[in-house]
Amino acid sequence: MADNEVMDFDGDAQRGSRTPRSVYEVGREPDPLYSLANERTYLSWLRLAVTLLAGAVAIDRLFLDRPWWGSEALALGLVAVAFGTCGVGVRRWWVTERALRQRRPLPGFGAPLLGIVAVLLAGTGVLVIVLMPRG
Numbered sequence: 001m002a003d004n005e006v007m008d009f010d011g012d013a014q015r016g017s018r019t020p021r022s023v024y025e026v027g028r029e030p031d032p033l034y035s036l037a038n039e040r041t042y043l044s045w046l047r048l049a050v051t052l053l054a055g056a057v058a059i060d061r062l063f064l065d066r067p068w069w070g071s072e073a074l075a076l077g078l079v080a081v082a083f084g085t086c087g088v089g090v091r092r093w094w095v096t097e098r099a100l101r102q103r104r105p106l107p108g109f110g111a112p113l114l115g116i117v118a119v120l121l122a123g124t125g126v127l128v129i130v131l132m133p134r135g
Helices: 032-062 069-101 111-131
Strands: none
Touching: 032 069, 032 111, 069 111
16 A cells, blocks of 8 residues: 555545546545645645735735836736746646656656746835835
8 A cells, every 4th residue: 555545435426526537537546635735735826826916916006196117017027927826836736636646756846946036026126116216
């Protein structure tokens, strides 16, 4: 028995009853602890995306009286990064769940480097906006 194969299921749930089928119809059911941990990681990606959207709204509202191209670019950039974050989260959940079900090694993960670059760019943009003289 594999480490991630703890529970013995009766097969009460029909195999085609869950979506996405391209994930749930592959391999065998892993222990729920692993699937739920994968789901929590996905939800963390969604929380990050919502936080980035909130930051975009805050930047936009901060410069509502006097819009400036830099503030608009930063807000739109944060929205774009939020959309990308959602995509990365879904993709990561998808490939990890399939790997768990097929008893394969978990996939590599290069997105943290992308996240670091995004945070540095957003932070630099915020610094420029805050330090910019207002006239």
